[in-house]
Amino acid sequence: GAGVSQTPSNKVTEKGKYVELRCDPISGHTALYWYRQSLGQGPEFLIYFQGTGAADDSGLPNDRFFAVRPEGSVSTLKIQRTERGDSAVYLCASSSPRSGRASQYFGPGTRLTVL
Amino acid sequence: SQQGEEDPQALSIQEGENATMNCSYKTSINNLQWYRQNSGRGLVHLILIRSNEREKHSGRLRVTLDTSKKSSSLLITASRAADTASYFCATDTGANSKLTFGKGITLSVRP
Numbered sequence: 001g002a003g004v005s006q007t008p009s010n011k012v013t014e015k016g017k018y019v020e021l022r023c024d025p026i027s028g029h030t031a032l033y034w035y036r037q038s039l040g041q042g043p044e045f046l047i048y049f050q051g052t053g054a055a056d057d058s059g060l061p062n063d064r065f066f067a068v069r070p071e072g073s074v075s076t077l078k079i080q081r082t083e084r085g086d087s088a089v090y091l092c093a094s095s096s097p098r099s100g101r102a103s104q105y106f107g108p109g110t111r112l113t114v115l
Numbered sequence: 116s117q118q119g120e121e122d123p124q125a126l127s128i129q130e131g132e133n134a135t136m137n138c139s140y141k142t143s144i145n146n147l148q149w150y151r152q153n154s155g156r157g158l159v160h161l162i163l164i165r166s167n168e169r170e171k172h173s174g175r176l177r178v179t180l181d182t183s184k185k186s187s188s189l190l191i192t193a194s195r196a197a198d199t200a201s202y203f204c205a206t207d208t209g210a211n212s213k214l215t216f217g218k219g220i221t222l223s224v225r226p
Contacts, residue, residue, distance in 0.1 A: 031212070036214075040218070041219075042205075042216030042217050043158070043203075044217050045214065048212075048213050055211055059213070073186070089156065091158065093158075093214070102165060103163060104159040104212075104214065106159070109157055
């Protein structure tokens with residue numbers, strides 16, 4: 001079946017602009033995670049959704065970052081007033097209780113470049 | 116913050132040799148997982164070992180876990196050029212199953 005998809009695959013924007021990154025999880029997966037990976041580092045947790053609600057947003061770096069999942073499926077990560085330090089690959093993952101909630105399936109990521 | 120720390124940071128071996136990668140972590144865990152990443156994009160789940168397990172096998176992969184030392188190792192036997200990638204260990208402490216990753220190991224397998 002289809003895996004986790006993310007759009008766009010690449011996004012180049014200017015400092016100060018607003019961006020939206022989209023994640024389509026595997027159908028039926030109730031848990032959805034966003035991570036951010038800077039060059040040469042491992043992914044770092046941003047936010048976790050269980051269904052429609054953000055169950056843990058402790059990884060969001062500041063209030064410029066926000067994510068939604070209004071219908072419990074697709075999620076959008078929103079970044080306001082982008083800064084050069086926001087440049088990274090943003091990864092989305094989903095999981096379901098049936099697969100063992102800890103087994104997360106990752107999308108290909110969106111590479112964000114802030115000029 | 117990153118909990119896991121992999122060792123070595125980079126490893127270069129000949130095709131057919133075994134590759135051993137190590138990971139240490141700091142806090143108690145529910146499970147530890149290993150992922151592979153090609154070209155800095157999507158992560159592929161390789162294997163999960165629970166805190167009450169000591170060793171697990173999957174194909175050419177063997178993972179061990181020593182909770183007393185807070186460490187794990189991943190062994191890839193009979194390596195292939197296609198195994199060239201970055202490998203990450205990730206710990207699940209049970210808090211919403213969010214994963215904490217190490218910085219990764221770059222494995223190069225020479226044909």
